[in-house]
Structure formats: structure tokens, C-alpha cells
Amino acid sequence: MHSTPPDGQPPEAIAALRREAAERRQSYRERALKILPHVCASCGRSFEGRRLRELTVHHKDHNHENNPPDGSNWELLCVYCHEHEHEKELTAKVRATGASTSALPPPSTFAAFEGLDAMLKMPGESGDKDRQ
Numbered sequence: 459m460h461s462t463p464p465d466g467q468p469p470e471a472i473a474a475l476r477r478e479a480a481e482r483r484q485s486y487r488e489r490a491l492k493i494l495p496h497v498c499a500s501c502g503r504s505f506e507g508r509r510l511r512e513l514t515v516h517h518k519d520h521n522h523e524n525n526p527p528d529g530s531n532w533e534l535l536c537v538y539c540h541e542h543e544h545e546k547e548l549t550a551k552v553r554a555t556g557a558s559t560s561a562l563p564p565p566s567t568f569a570a571f572e573g574l575d576a577m578l579k580m581p582g583e584s585g586d587k588d589r590q
Contacts, residue, residue, distance in 0.1 A: 486525040490515045490532045500539035514540045520547060 496505045496513060505513045516535045517524060524531045535543060 486532065487515050489525075489527075490529055490534060493529045494532065494534050496534065498536040498539050499533040500535055500543070503536055505536070512537050516540050516543055 491510070491513075496510060497503065498505070498513065499516075513534050514537055516533050518531050518533060521531070
């Protein structure tokens, strides 16, 4: 019978957690962060500390299975540049195949500040008194 450590986790669970942590450290993201500078390869912004999570690994050949140990298929991109890179790829595919642009997602029609001016007016205010 195994004794349970003070934190309440059985030894098997602790061993499994340690194995999972070791696998994560070996993941291509962890390896990329170790060998590449923490700078977006597109916009040049630098990332450190908590903001490091905004830096993503982009596969240059778009094949997530191609992870050479030297990192030659990776570049670090901020989340914004990474999204832009994949949008460029999608647009290029549509053009190359001659498909209609209806294959692209429709543009957003959401207007975040629509009606804000009406919400900010004080009761009885016409809004025109300062516009002279």
C-alpha cells in the first residue's frame, strides 16, 4: 500500500504530472522560446515576462508536423502578426484556385461604439451647444 504525500496526491499522479511537464518542456513552443530571440519576426516588438504568452510559434511551411530540432521551420510572431500571416495565406489560396471571394469569411459589421453618443448625453442636453 502506498502512502499519500502531504498534498493529498498519490505518487502515481505526481509521477504522471512530472512526465506531462517534461513533455511540455520539449514541445516545439518551449524549444522555440529557448533558441529564438523573444522578438516578433514581423513587427519587431520585443516580449518578456507575462507578455511572452503573446508570442506564438509560426511554422514557415505551414506544416505543424515539421519541427526540426534546429528550429529552421519556426519563427516567433506576436498574436496579431500571426493572425495576419494566416489571413495572407488564406487570401493567396483563394486567388490561386480562382475561387470566389465568398470562400472568405464575411467582414464584420459590428460597430462597437454605435449609439455611444446618445448614451453619454445628459438628460435635457441637445448636444449642439458646444459645436459653434
